[in-house]
Amino acid sequence: MAVTEMxxxxxxxxxxxxxxxxxSDGPPPNYFRIDFLLRLLLxxxxxxxxxxxxxxxxxxxxxxxxxxxxxxIRDAKFNYSPAFIYLVVALGVASxxxxxxxxxxxxxxxxxxxxAKILFGLIIFDILMAAIMASAVGTAxxxxxxxxxxNSHTNWVKFCDIYGKFCRHVAASxxxxxxxxxxxxxxxxxxxxxxxxxxx
Amino acid sequence: MAVTEMxxxxxxxxxxxxxxxxxSDGPPPNYFRIDFLLRLLLxxxxxxxxxxxxxxxxxxxxxxxxxxxxxxIRDAKFNYSPAFIYLVVALGVASxxxxxxxxxxxxxxxxxxxxAKILFGLIIFDILMAAIMASAVGTAxxxxxxxxxxNSHTNWVKFCDIYGKFCRHVAASxxxxxxxxxxxxxxxxxxxxxxxxxxx
Numbered sequence: 395m396a397v398t399e400m401x402x403x404x405x406x407x408x409x410x411x412x413x414x415x416x417x418s419d420g421p422p423p424n425y426f427r428i429d430f431l432l433r434l435l436l437x438x439x440x441x442x443x444x445x446x447x448x449x450x451x452x453x454x455x456x457x458x459x460x461x462x463x464x465x466x467i468r469d470a471k472f473n474y475s476p477a478f479i480y481l482v483v484a485l486g487v488a489s490x491x492x493x494x495x496x497x498x499x500x501x502x503x504x505x506x507x508x509x510a511k512i513l514f515g516l517i518i519f520d521i522l523m524a525a526i527m528a529s530a531v532g533t534a535x536x537x538x539x540x541x542x543x544x545n546s547h548t549n550w551v552k553f554c555d556i557y558g559k560f561c562r563h564v565a566a567s568x569x570x571x572x573x574x575x576x577x578x579x580x581x582x583x584x585x586x587x588x589x590x591x592x593x594x
Numbered sequence: 595m596a597v598t599e600m601x602x603x604x605x606x607x608x609x610x611x612x613x614x615x616x617x618s619d620g621p622p623p624n625y626f627r628i629d630f631l632l633r634l635l636l637x638x639x640x641x642x643x644x645x646x647x648x649x650x651x652x653x654x655x656x657x658x659x660x661x662x663x664x665x666x667i668r669d670a671k672f673n674y675s676p677a678f679i680y681l682v683v684a685l686g687v688a689s690x691x692x693x694x695x696x697x698x699x700x701x702x703x704x705x706x707x708x709x710a711k712i713l714f715g716l717i718i719f720d721i722l723m724a725a726i727m728a729s730a731v732g733t734a735x736x737x738x739x740x741x742x743x744x745n746s747h748t749n750w751v752k753f754c755d756i757y758g759k760f761c762r763h764v765a766a767s768x769x770x771x772x773x774x775x776x777x778x779x780x781x782x783x784x785x786x787x788x789x790x791x792x793x794x
Binding site for chain 1 (some may be wrong): 711720726734737741743781790
């Protein structure tokens, strides 16, 4: 009998101006177009950052005493430091995550009003991803800064004066990763705003 | 089952007073009691972490060649490393932030249904604080790990075998800061859940 009838009535009641929504302009807004664009930006920045970091290898001839015989070739590679390995892993996870959620975002985009459950779920995953990325940027940033400035108290010498190309790659990668972290924070804010608009 | 459920919802919507809520069980839930407790935990962990980090100073007699004349006293202090200074600043900001929002949370606790705007505002500030704390934990963790393990590729020697007390303090502080970051993430999830419950 009346299942469809009832659903229809329910829909009518729900979309009627005097019902649940205090705003009169129909269903709650769907911000999944902006969501999709932000996730695309996240993917692009994470992938570029990953490539820049992985291709940062640099070989330099280091003079060693006694001269003129002492000279060795030493590399600088991202995987010599656990901090940069952590950033590479975080960027890889963020890239895969952005692809997965982009597909999801694309599927939800056309719906008139995606369920609040979806938005809540996205907030949880986005904030976890944002926290991981922020900590990875912090870790790599700390080691990168040490490479640039050194630390006289612990006798940790800087290496950026020798490995210029490596440091430029690392710096570019960290800036792009920071950008990716900011996008993840914005994604949480966007989903929260969408929920906020629905609860008005 | 579905039909009765639907009828119930329909009845509720039909008979609900013109309050704007579509659910039958009165005003949306108020989770500010949990919010307050989480902020109290945040304050406690941030303050303890701050005190542990600031009191980490250790002086050690270091033998220097040529022996037996060479012996100097060298300190290990948190402010010798920009990473630990960053963590101290982040913890200080988090402590002040938790006090401010605790007062706010306390004021809102008694209201039957705090406005969605308040929850959205809290999400924005909480996620910014969470990102700052996560990056600070990452930075300090990276430097702490370097102190523990060293890095043979860059000739950065570990110092935790000499400055044991300093390293224990730093490790305890980092673990507590990580705990504080997790609480901040939980606070965002709680506010988002509250918004989600309201939008149902």
